Amino acid sequence: MNRSVRRSARLVLIAAVCLILLLASAVPVAAEATDEILDFTITVDVNEDASLDMTYHIDWLVLDDSIGELEWIDLGVPNQYHTDITPLTDTIDYIDDEGDSLSIYLDRPYGEGETVSLEFSMTQDHMYQIDKFTAGETVYSFTPAWFDGMDVDELTIRWNGENAGAWQPDCYTEDGYLVFETSLSAGDRYTVGVTYPNDAFAFSEDRQEGSKGFVPDGGDDYDYDYDDGFDPIDIVFGLIGIAAVLCVFVAPIVLVVLFIRWIARGAGFGSSQTMGKKIIRTKIEYYDHCPSCGAGRVEGKDNCEYCGRSMIKSKEVLEESQVNEPEKYRRKGTYRYGDSPNTYIHVNVINVPVRSSGGSRHSGGSSHRSGGSSHRSSCASSCASSCACACVSSCACACACASSGRAGCSVKDFFKEKLHEGRIRVESRQE
Numbered sequence: 001m002n003r004s005v006r007r008s009a010r011l012v013l014i015a016a017v018c019l020i021l022l023l024a025s026a027v028p029v030a031a032e033a034t035d036e037i038l039d040f041t042i043t044v045d046v047n048e049d050a051s052l053d054m055t056y057h058i059d060w061l062v063l064d065d066s067i068g069e070l071e072w073i074d075l076g077v078p079n080q081y082h083t084d085i086t087p088l089t090d091t092i093d094y095i096d097d098e099g100d101s102l103s104i105y106l107d108r109p110y111g112e113g114e115t116v117s118l119e120f121s122m123t124q125d126h127m128y129q130i131d132k133f134t135a136g137e138t139v140y141s142f143t144p145a146w147f148d149g150m151d152v153d154e155l156t157i158r159w160n161g162e163n164a165g166a167w168q169p170d171c172y173t174e175d176g177y178l179v180f181e182t183s184l185s186a187g188d189r190y191t192v193g194v195t196y197p198n199d200a201f202a203f204s205e206d207r208q209e210g211s212k213g214f215v216p217d218g219g220d221d222y223d224y225d226y227d228d229g230f231d232p233i234d235i236v237f238g239l240i241g242i243a244a245v246l247c248v249f250v251a252p253i254v255l256v257v258l259f260i261r262w263i264a265r266g267a268g269f270g271s272s273q274t275m276g277k278k279i280i281r282t283k284i285e286y287y288d289h290c291p292s293c294g295a296g297r298v299e300g301k302d303n304c305e306y307c308g309r310s311m312i313k314s315k316e317v318l319e320e321s322q323v324n325e326p327e328k329y330r331r332k333g334t335y336r337y338g339d340s341p342n343t344y345i346h347v348n349v350i351n352v353p354v355r356s357s358g359g360s361r362h363s364g365g366s367s368h369r370s371g372g373s374s375h376r377s378s379c380a381s382s383c384a385s386s387c388a389c390a391c392v393s394s395c396a397c398a399c400a401c402a403s404s405g406r407a408g409c410s411v412k413d414f415f416k417e418k419l420h421e422g423r424i425r426v427e428s429r430q431e
Contacts, residue, residue, distance in 0.1 A: 033186065034064040037152040038115065041176075042144055045160045050201040051125040052140075055088070061115045069109035070116065076101045076145035079209075081125040088119040095120065101145075129209050130198060133295050133306060137165065138203050141306070143191040150187045152184040163200040168293050168307050191308050278350050281320070281329055285313045286342040297342070313342075321404055 062070050063255060081101040087095060096103035102120075110116045123126040132139040137179040144155065159178040169192070171180045196203075205211065268424050292309035296414055303310055319328045329335060329347045337345040 031066065033150045034062070034067060035070070035150045036061045036063055036207060037147060037150060039153075039154050039156070040144070040152050041156040041158065043158045044142070046140075046162070046196075046201060047123070048202060050138075050207065051123050053121065054124050055119065055121045057117070057119045059115055059117050060110075062110050062112055065112040069111045070114075071109050073104045073106070073118075074101055075104060077122070078124055078142065079126050081207075083123045083125075085122045086120060088121060089117060091116050091118045092120060106225055117213040124334045126207055126209050126211065128203060129204060130203055133195075134350040137195050138199050138200070138208075139193055139195045139306070140200050141191060141209075143189055146184065146187065146189045148187045150186055152188075154181070155184055155190060156181050157190075159192065159194055161194075163196055164194050165197060165200075193306055204380055206391045209420045279320070279330060280350065281326070282347045282348070283314075283316045283318050283337060284334075284344045284346055285315075285340070286311045286344075287313050288342055317344075370431055 038061050040059075041057040043057075047053060054107065056075070058073075058075075060070070060073065077100060082097075085095055085102065091107050093105045093107045095105070104118065106116060106118070127142065128138050128140045130138045142157070146352070148193040158174075158177040159167075161167075161176055161178045161260055164178065167178055169180065171178050171192075173179065178194065180190075182190050184190060208245060268343070286302075289296055290304040290307065290309050292312060293304060293307040295304055295306040297311045298305055319380065323345070324338075325327060329345050330349075332347055332349045334344050334346045378408045
């Protein structure tokens with residue numbers, strides 16, 4: 001390769017790096033919290049039919065209204081099986097029932113420094129599991145909605161303790177209620193579990209958590225407005241919005257990455273790149289029983305279904321020479337390993353680049369790079385979810401994080417209003 005070609009390629013790479021840094025600097029860093037939850041209190045009473053009467057109280061402080069004033073709140077609820085949604089404060093204008101979440105529209109916009117206190121009640125069903133850990137016992141497991149962008153100074157769950165046999169985590173009692181208290185940082189979650197004898201209430205297999213059943217209507221106290229049809233303009237607006245986001249934010253980055261890869265692949269470097277297979281074997285040993293609450297481990301679950309504690313005792317990435325009969329562990333999957341019923345081998349197969357040089361002068365360096373890459377760990381070998389609404393299937397939690405609506409937010413103006421058109425509207429009838 002002559003000197004002028006090398007110099008040109010180097011300049012192109014420098015320009016590409018500068019462009020990437022420019023784009024990165026244009027992407028805003030994590031913004032300061034615009035809101036804070038001063039108090040989030042949920043009071044729970046168990047009915048004779050095993051449904052739950054739940055009262056939610058929230059004190060919401062607006063810290064910054066530079067992106068718009070607070071106009072609504074999207075709050076996750078455990079599931080779609082709820083009735084009698086009743087606003088209890090004048091700060092609530094109306095509530096949209098969206099199945100696993102509620103859109104709570106406020107009586108007016110709230111600006112910086114203002115605190116809005118709101119309260120509503122509802123009856124929630126499909127919240128328990130019969131014989132979950134022990135035959136003859138039914139367990140309620142509840143995770144309130146969490147807030148990804150703000151702290152909760154005080155979270156309180158007051159659960160009527162009548163007939164309760166056990167509960168997790170530790171709490172104190174007050175006026176017949178089990179009182180669970182904590183504070184949450186942005187994105188944190190908190191789960192409580194309360195256990196009852198199977199004859200404490202009218203538990204039914206058809207109405208336990210995870211079962212399919214009739215979705216109840218709102219009862220006599222609510223008016224339901226249904227959209228008569230599908231507005232084609234919704235699709236048009238949605239496609240335009242997606243295209244705009246892709247063009248403005250995603251397309252430049254993708255083009256830069258593709259350009260760099262094209263340069264590195266052989267624009268004057270005399271080399272080509274192929275892909276090879278790499279097998280990562282991870283030995284995982286589980287606890288037989290949860291070290292926190294003592295519940296037995298459920299096959300295929302990494303966390304305790306009762307208290308959420310990790311059931312993984314140890315995890316180790318093994319070289320092929322450390323694995324007995326490695327030929328049995330070459331396909332992606334999880335396999336029992338050894339005599340212990342709690343020890344497994346997790347096999348992950350990934351594609352890795354293998355550079356082959358066009359000249360013998362570089363073959364040694366290429367071999368060195370390939371050998372070195374075999375010691376790198378890969379995030380593909382672990383299973384983690386970044387979705388804030390990810391819950392295990394047996395967790396009767398609010399699988400929807402909470403968010404707020406801002407008057408000046410383009411997301412609200414462009415998408416949210418279109419999203420809410422045609423949904424069921426629940427109007428409280430003021431007496």
